[in-house]
Amino acid sequence: MTAQQHTHPLYFVGAGPGDPELITVKGRRLLDQADLVIYAGSLVNKALVEDLSCSCFDSAGMDLREIIDMMVQAHRDGKLVVRLHTGDPAIYGAIREQMQELDKQEIPYEVIPGVSSAFASAAALKKELTVPEVTQTVIFTRQAGRTPVPEPESLKNLARAQATMCIFLSVSLIDTVTRELVEGGYMPQTPVAIVEKASWPDQTIVRGTLENIGERIKESGIRKTAMIIVGPALDEASTKASKLYASDFSHEYRSKSL
Incomplete structure (x- = not known):
């Protein structure tokens, strides 16, 4: 399959904080459709990957070059690749250097947010x-x-x-x-x-x-x-409350009580 025949980008997916039900619906769908998943094994809940029918690799023992090479080769072979990160990949996700390498090789990708x-x-x-x-x-x-x-x-x-x-x-x-x-x-x-x-x-x-x-x-x-x-x-003792629902606070959708 040539680069022009690719119908999907590579996906960075936020796995959420641990509970496998806290991954997004889109993230779950991409995992189920993936041909290759590379996941951060030290933190990602194994329940997210244990029933997948695709190839799964734990990146804990891999360096950046090994991760990039595996993702790029799979993508060029026409496979749907998911890089599964813990939480939300934008926070201490170490995806910046991965995206920069993919940019160098003109590999398209998307980032799917997760629950931090x-x-x-x-x-x-x-x-x-x-x-x-x-x-x-x-x-x-x-x-x-x-x-x-x-x-x-x-x-x-x-x-x-x-x-x-x-x-x-x-x-x-x-x-x-x-x-x-x-x-x-x-x-x-x-x-x-x-x-x-x-x-x-x-x-x-x-x-x-x-x-x-x-x-x-x-x-x-x-x-x-x-x-x-x-x-x-x-502070457990604080009783401060938002004005949003206060009876004496009006806004676009509600007039204040008289």
């Missing part, structure tokens, strides 16, 4: 990450580790915003995280929640404040695959 672990964690906590008059900003970030973080984006600097922060890939550095957040301006009593394996059957939630969450995490045994959410939006 940040949103699955908020759902597990039954929390809204934005609260009127409290915070209207959500920051997605991580603590510097083997992968450095630009200094202007250090937790200490970002903490000045006093927004809700969803901190990825950093629970093993919890003492450093809490120290930088307090040094940046969060009060030690600021509420924090850690959600390990959000939406999985063995999901674990640990709640506390910046001054005690480190000890609670050590006691819990959580070491990785966890989301840190911190900020005043988690």
Whole structure:
């Protein structure tokens, strides 16, 4: 089959946070139609791929060149290729370098979004990450580790915003995280929640404040695959409510009550 005969692009698909039912309908359809699936085996729920009739490869032991070569060859052979990433591939998905390589080889592709672990964690906590008059900003970030973080984006600097922060890939550095957040301006009593394996059957939630969450995490045994959410939006005592449904608030679709 020549390049001109291809009827479909290559697909990057967000698998969602873990629960196999949290993949999008489009993502599920593409998996079922695929001839080749390369998935991030360390985080993607195996239930998403175990019943597929196509060829499936775990990319955990593959480097970028091996992944690209396999995808490109399959695509040129006329196969429908799915690159399955955890959560939403736009957040720490490492798809940028893959797309750049595909661009070099003029291979068409599409990105299918998924449910981020940040949103699955908020759902597990039954929390809204934005609260009127409290915070209207959500920051997605991580603590510097083997992968450095630009200094202007250090937790200490970002903490000045006093927004809700969803901190990825950093629970093993919890003492450093809490120290930088307090040094940046969060009060030690600021509420924090850690959600390990959000939406999985063995999901674990640990709640506390910046001054005690480190000890609670050590006691819990959580070491990785966890989301840190911190900020005043988690305040259990807050009674702030949106004006959207208030009886004295009118908008395009509703007049205020007299």
